[in-house]
Amino acid sequence: MTNEAESSATTQAVSPAASLAVPSVDEPVMLRGSGGAARVRPWPFQPTVAHLVILHQQQRLPSLADLGRWGEQLRSLGFTSVRTGALAVAAGLRVETAGYTPVQELALLAHDHPGAGAAAASQVSSARTSRLTERHLEVASAIDCAAFGSGWQLDGASVADVCRATPRHRGRLAHFDAPGDTVGDTPGGTTGPAGYAITGRDARQGFLQRLAVRPEVQGHGVGRLLVHDCLQWLARWRVQRVLVNTATDNAAALALYERAGFHRLGERLRVYERSLA
Numbered sequence: 370m371t372n373e374a375e376s377s378a379t380t381q382a383v384s385p386a387a388s389l390a391v392p393s394v395d396e397p398v399m400l401r402g403s404g405g406a407a408r409v410r411p412w413p414f415q416p417t418v419a420h421l422v423i424l425h426q427q428q429r430l431p432s433l434a435d436l437g438r439w440g441e442q443l444r445s446l447g448f449t450s451v452r453t454g455a456l457a458v459a460a461g462l463r464v465e466t467a468g469y470t471p472v473q474e475l476a477l478l479a480h481d482h483p484g485a486g487a488a489a490a491s492q493v494s495s496a497r498t499s500r501l502t503e504r505h506l507e508v509a510s511a512i513d514c515a516a517f518g519s520g521w522q523l524d525g526a527s528v529a530d531v532c533r534a535t536p537r538h539r540g541r542l543a544h545f546d547a548p549g550d551t552v553g554d555t556p557g558g559t560t561g562p563a564g565y566a567i568t569g570r571d572a573r574q575g576f577l578q579r580l581a582v583r584p585e586v587q588g589h590g591v592g593r594l595l596v597h598d599c600l601q602w603l604a605r606w607r608v609q610r611v612l613v614n615t616a617t618d619n620a621a622a623l624a625l626y627e628r629a630g631f632h633r634l635g636e637r638l639r640v641y642e643r644s645l646a
Contacts, residue, residue: 396410397409397410397530398410398446400421400435400439400442402431402432402434402435402436402438402439403432403434403435404429404430404431404432404435405423405424405427405429405430405431405432405435406423406424406427406431407421407422407423407424407431407439408421408422408424409421409422409443409451410526410530411448412452413522413523413524413526413527414522414524415520417447417448417449417450418448418449418450418451418452419443419446419448419450419451419452419645420451420452420454421439421443421451421452421453421454422453422454423453423454423456423460430459430460430463431463433463433466433467436463436464436467437467439451440467440643440645443645444645448645449644449645449646450642450643450644450645450646451469451642451643451645452472452640452641452642453469453640453641453642454640455475455614455638455639455640456638456639456640456641457636457638458636461638461639461641464641464643465641467643468643469641469642469643470641470642470643471639471640471641472640472641472642473521473616473639473640474616474617474637474638474639475614475615475616475617475637475638475639475640476614476615476616476617476623476633476637477612477613477614477633477634477636477637477638478612478613478614478615478623478626478627478631478632478633478634479610479611479612479631479632479634480600480610480611480613480629480630480631480632481609481610481632482630483575483600483603483604483608483609483610483611484600484604485630495545495589495590496543496544496545496563496564496589496590496591496594497543497544497545497594498541498542498543498544498594498595498598499541499542499544500540500541500542501540501541501542501565501567502540503529505540505542505562505565506525506526506528506529507525508542508561508562508565509523509525509528509540509542509562509565509581510522510523510524510525510527510528512562512563512564512565512581512582512583513528513565513579513581515581515583515584516564516581516582516583516584517581521616523579528567528579531567531569531578531579532567534569534576534578535569535570535571535576535578536569536570536571537569537570537571537606538567538568538569538570538578539567539568539569539598539599539602540565540566540567540568541565541566541567541568541595541598542562542564542565543562543563543564543565543566543582543591543594543595544561544562544563545563545586563582563583563586563589563591564580564581564582564583564586564591564592564595565579565580565581565595566579566580566581566595566596566598566599567579567580568598568599568602568603570603570606570608573607573608573609573610574608574609574610574612575599575603575606575608575610575611575612576611576612576613577596577599577611577612577613580592580595580596580599580613580622582595587621592622592625593625593628593629596625596626596629597629599611600629600630611631613626613631614638617637
């Protein structure tokens with residue numbers, strides 16, 4: 370996810386003295402401190418790992434005291450470790466000082482002319498796209514699990530979180546025939562969705578939040594189709610810049626984005642983790 374903003378999802382606040390069961394994935398927990406706030410839910414498919422999303426739309430970063438107190442609260446909830454979302458340099462240095470270690474590095478890319486990128490694309494795939502709705506969340510999760518390695522996959526609730534991460538979003542499913550609710554086969558005997566993408570926007574800033582393509586249909590233009598759809602939608606809203614991130618060792622994704630007109634920025638993002646044992 371490129372951007373994490375406070376969502377309208379139902380949340381429960383946690384005070385320093387709280388002692389609750391591990392929260393369900395449908396009820397994110399809000400942690401508040403003197404220097405900032407964060408949202409927590411279990412990491413997808415790893416219920417004892419807390420996913421800590423430091424909310425970006427705030428004046429200050431959490432203090433070291435906040436991070437220490439939050440760790441104690443999460444331990445009391447039954448979590449055994451905590452993993453952050455993708456953090457920029459300043460937030461990364463703060464959590465490192467609090468005892469977190471980096472577990473993933475992400476390249477950050479930008480597209481400064483989404484209108485030109487959308488106009489330049491021609492027919493890139495025999496696939497087509499349709500709207501990704503709430504009933505398709507588990508379909509998107511199944512595609513995500515096939516596309517990404519263990520530990521970095523999204524469940525249905527996390528796909529919904531990505532949709533809520535920006536004030537406006539567009540979710541699309543790519544498929545080679547009529548859209549369905551099950552993941553199908555490869556081109557030549559295809560049924561159902563082959564990939565999905567979630568695009569977000571906040572005023573004139575755009576984000577390609579998540580893109581996943583089933584491995585067996587990669588190379589058939591599905592990723593290019595979804596990137597083109599992203600740029601086309603953002604161009605219609607006169608977005609001036611689009612950001613996307615991907616793991617630094619994901620050569621296929623980096624090549625896909627660079628062919629679409631994205632360029633790498635000097636800044637990199639990192640995901641951090643800390644044991645609560």
